[in-house]
Amino acid sequence: MQGVQRISEEDNFRRKGLMKILVRAFAGFRDVMGERSSYDLPENSDLSTLLSIIASRSEESRILLFDDQGRLRGHIILMVNRKRVPRSAIGEMSLSDGDEVALYPPVAGG
């Protein structure tokens, strides 16, 4: 019975036009955003929408992701499904249900 119920929940989820995106945050981002978190986004959302939603969850997250002008900070490494997303492609990077997005702010010390 449980299995049947789970399927119908997934159906409901899709009917609402939502998709689940898993976000993995590394290094300093992990302390603020959590190691793994799941976001329910409207279908056809892109990567920049996801980043705005993450930023809207806390002021700390917003400052980590965006500068004073609201530009995504240049040093952040973005991966979708383990593939690097070049800076120029972020605007047109669409996401699909089940995608995994990784965020890594590189460390620099020695």
Place this chain on the structure above:
Amino acid sequence: MLTDREIQRYSRQITFIGEENQERLKSAHVVIAGAGGLGCPVAVYLAAAGVGHITIIDRDRVDLTNLNRQILHWERDIGREKSRSARDKLLQLNPEISIDAVTVAASGENAVALTKGASLIIDALDNFDGRYILNRAALVHTIPCIHGAVCGYDGHVTTIIPGETACLKCIFPEPPAGSEFPVIGTTAGIIGILQAHEAIKYITGRGELLKNRLLLWDGRGSTISYLDLEPDPLCRECREFQKRIISGEKD
């Protein structure tokens, strides 16, 4: 040729890597840029392993605040040049190798000359300006640059091989902000030893290098993750180099 003493000194690793590879280590020249939290463990392990020629470059003098992590510098060394302080300890560990101590900041002007003839470069610096300079020198000489960096409990390592992997500018087109980072000594130790390990693998040809893979160390839960990398065809630093390699392969 290895001396009898060398065969004895390195016997525990020769049984694993063979005499030929021990000779490769002996004839290798490794330039370690930075004698700080990363450079110290790198230098200790490469000297102990019998890398025959090590150049240590660092612009700074030892400060009390260095001693929590920079294990080659001791209380009595405060105020001394780091490169010389490191050289003294390494020669006590292994007097059979040669070590150059260079006190200078790696710059666009001197980096190519400082790394000329080297087998590989270890990027153990604490700033991205210097790291980009090493990356360029590695491209000029077509030698690997083993990059490592740390902050707090986090660290990363990758092995950059011109023509085979993404270069430092492909991976990190823009430097992270900040100039002084908190570090737990063990984080620098772990990352430095991984860099030394990559160097030994490269010189001996045994094992798989961290090529186009960024190893992420997370000391919170002691976990390791990897990010897959690839050369950026638009990279201003290495795209000409990529073209040369690709056209070279076609010939």
